[in-house]
Amino acid sequence: MIRLEHVSKTYEAGVQAVTDVSLHIAPGEFVFIVGDSGSGKSTLIKLLLKELNPTHGKIIVGGKDLEKINRRQIPRYRRNVGVVFQNFRLLQDRNVYENVAFAMRVVESPKKDIKRKVPTILSLVGLAAKYRALPRQLSGGEQQRVAIARALVNEPKILLADEPTGNLDNRNAWEIMKLLDEINQRGTTVVVVTHNMDFIKTMNKRVITIKKGVVVDDQGGEEI
Amino acid sequence: MRLSTLSYNFHQGIVNIWKNKMFSLASIATMTACIFLLGVFYSIGVNFESMVRNAEEGVAVTVLFNADASEEQIQAIGEAISARSEVAKYEFISAEEAWESYKMDYFNGDEEAAAVFADDNPLADSASYSIYLNDVSMQDSLVAYLEKLDGVREVHYSDVAANTLTDFNRLIKYISFGVIAILIAVAAFLISNTITVGISVRKEEIAIMKLIGAKDSFVRAPFVVEGVTIGLIGSVIPLILLFILYQRILTYVAEKFDALSNLFSFVPVKEVFHFLIPVSLILGVGIGFLGSRFTLKRHLKV
Structure with missing residues (x-):
C-alpha cells in the first residue's frame, strides 16, 4: 500500500529531516511510527500527503508514484488518504455535523450522499448525539473523534494520524487508539505517528522507530 | 461543478461577507465612492462635451x-x-x-x-x-x-472661441480619464486587500480543505463570490445615487435657473445611464472577480 525507496528530505535551510528511508506498509496494516520530536516523523507524514516532495528517492502509495502526480492531480490523490492531526484542526465556527460534511462537500459529493453518510460515520465514532455541538463545546477526545470521522467519511484506503493523542489525557487517548484499531479492523491501512510508548507496548502492532531521520528499528513487520 | 456545490460555495461567499462585515463594508464603500466619482466625472464630461458641441454649432x-x-x-x-x-x-x-x-x-x-x-x-x-x-x-x-x-x-x-473650446474639451477629457484610472486602481487594490484579510482569517480552513482533497476551484469559489458580490453591490449603490442626483439636478436647474436651461441643454438621464450602467457593472464585477482571483493565486500553494 505504501512503499518508500531510499527517501531523503533536506529542507531549504540545509536541515536533513529524513535520510535514506526505505519501508513497505502492506494493505490493511496498522503501523506505529515512533521517535523523539525532531526525528522526522512529521516530515514522513507530509511526504505521504505530498505536502512536501522528497529530495531523493521514490514514494509509491496505492500503486501511484507520487513524483508523477502533478499539482492538478494532488486533490484526487489526497482523497484516498485520510489525515488526523494532534491539534484536531476542526473548523471552530461550524458544528460537528458541518465539520464532517465539509470533507464531503470539498470532494463535491452529492447532497443525498452527505445526508446519508455523515450520521453513519458520527455513530461509528460515538458522536451521533452531539452532531449540533460546536468544537469548543466538546472535550479533546470528542474533538479528535470528529477529526477522525472527517478523515474517514470519504472512505480513504489509508488513514494517517499525526500524534492523534498528543493533546489528550490517558483515558481519552486510549479511546482514540481503540477507535483507530476498530477502523483498521474494517480494512483501512492505519499509520499512527506517536511518541507514547504505553500504547505501543500494549497494542502489539508493527513499530517503526526513527532517530534523526533514519529508520533504526522495524519490529513486527517485514523490512524491505 | 455540481449544482449543490455551486450553491454551497455561493452560500459560503455570502457568509464570508457577513463574517468580515467591517472589511466588506469598507470595500463596498470604497467601490461605491469610486464608481460614484466615475459617474460624476462622466456626467460632467458628457454634458460639457454636449455643451461644447452646441457651442461649436454656433461658431x-x-x-x-x-x-x-x-x-x-x-x-x-x-x-x-x-x-x-x-x-x-x-x-x-x-x-x-x-x-x-x-x-x-x-x-x-x-x-x-x-x-x-x-x-x-x-x-x-x-x-x-x-x-x-x-x-x-x-x-x-x-x-x-x-x-x-x-x-x-x-x-x-473667431479664432479665440474655437481654440478655447477645443483645448478646454481636451483638458476635461484628460482629467476625467486620469481620475477614472486612479479610482479604478484604488478600488482594485482595496478589494484585493479585503480578500487578503479574508484569506488570512481563513488560512487554516484553506489548508484543511487542501489537505482533504479540495480542488483549487473549490477553494477559490467562495472568495470569488465574495469579491464579485462586493463589486456588484459597490456598483449598484452609486448607480442608484447618481440616477437620483442627476434627475434632481436636472429638475432643480430647470426650475430655478430658467435662463440657464435655455442656454445649456443637459444630456438626458437615459442617455447618460445607457453608458454608465453597463460600464459600472462591468467595472464593479470585473474588479471584484479579478481582485479576488489574483489575490488567491498566491495563497493556494498548500
Whole structure:
C-alpha cells in the first residue's frame, strides 16, 4: 500500500529531516511510527500527503508514484488518504455535523450522499448525539473523534494520524487508539505517528522507530 | 461543478461577507465612492462635451465676396465650401437678408427709423456665406483654404472661441480619464486587500480543505463570490445615487435657473445611464472577480 525507496528530505535551510528511508506498509496494516520530536516523523507524514516532495528517492502509495502526480492531480490523490492531526484542526465556527460534511462537500459529493453518510460515520465514532455541538463545546477526545470521522467519511484506503493523542489525557487517548484499531479492523491501512510508548507496548502492532531521520528499528513487520 | 456545490460555495461567499462585515463594508464603500466619482466625472464630461458641441454649432465662419464678384464666382465658392468634409452646413445670406437681420437687431423692428435707408442698403456689399463646422479644431485649415479662393474678399472667424473650446474639451477629457484610472486602481487594490484579510482569517480552513482533497476551484469559489458580490453591490449603490442626483439636478436647474436651461441643454438621464450602467457593472464585477482571483493565486500553494 505504501512503499518508500531510499527517501531523503533536506529542507531549504540545509536541515536533513529524513535520510535514506526505505519501508513497505502492506494493505490493511496498522503501523506505529515512533521517535523523539525532531526525528522526522512529521516530515514522513507530509511526504505521504505530498505536502512536501522528497529530495531523493521514490514514494509509491496505492500503486501511484507520487513524483508523477502533478499539482492538478494532488486533490484526487489526497482523497484516498485520510489525515488526523494532534491539534484536531476542526473548523471552530461550524458544528460537528458541518465539520464532517465539509470533507464531503470539498470532494463535491452529492447532497443525498452527505445526508446519508455523515450520521453513519458520527455513530461509528460515538458522536451521533452531539452532531449540533460546536468544537469548543466538546472535550479533546470528542474533538479528535470528529477529526477522525472527517478523515474517514470519504472512505480513504489509508488513514494517517499525526500524534492523534498528543493533546489528550490517558483515558481519552486510549479511546482514540481503540477507535483507530476498530477502523483498521474494517480494512483501512492505519499509520499512527506517536511518541507514547504505553500504547505501543500494549497494542502489539508493527513499530517503526526513527532517530534523526533514519529508520533504526522495524519490529513486527517485514523490512524491505 | 455540481449544482449543490455551486450553491454551497455561493452560500459560503455570502457568509464570508457577513463574517468580515467591517472589511466588506469598507470595500463596498470604497467601490461605491469610486464608481460614484466615475459617474460624476462622466456626467460632467458628457454634458460639457454636449455643451461644447452646441457651442461649436454656433461658431460660424463668414465669407465675404469682392465687390465685383460675379454670381458664377459666388456659386463656385459655394460649391467649394460644400465639398469640404469639416463643413456641417452653410447658407448664403444676400445683402438684403443681411440688412433685414440687422434692422431687426439694431432698430428692434422700428420701420420708421430704418426707413432712412429705404433706398440705400448700407450693407450692399455684405452678401456672404455663413459656414458651420462639425469640428471647430478644423477651422484654421478651412479659413486658409477659403482665403485663397477667387472672389473672396474677407473671411471672418473667431479664432479665440474655437481654440478655447477645443483645448478646454481636451483638458476635461484628460482629467476625467486620469481620475477614472486612479479610482479604478484604488478600488482594485482595496478589494484585493479585503480578500487578503479574508484569506488570512481563513488560512487554516484553506489548508484543511487542501489537505482533504479540495480542488483549487473549490477553494477559490467562495472568495470569488465574495469579491464579485462586493463589486456588484459597490456598483449598484452609486448607480442608484447618481440616477437620483442627476434627475434632481436636472429638475432643480430647470426650475430655478430658467435662463440657464435655455442656454445649456443637459444630456438626458437615459442617455447618460445607457453608458454608465453597463460600464459600472462591468467595472464593479470585473474588479471584484479579478481582485479576488489574483489575490488567491498566491495563497493556494498548500
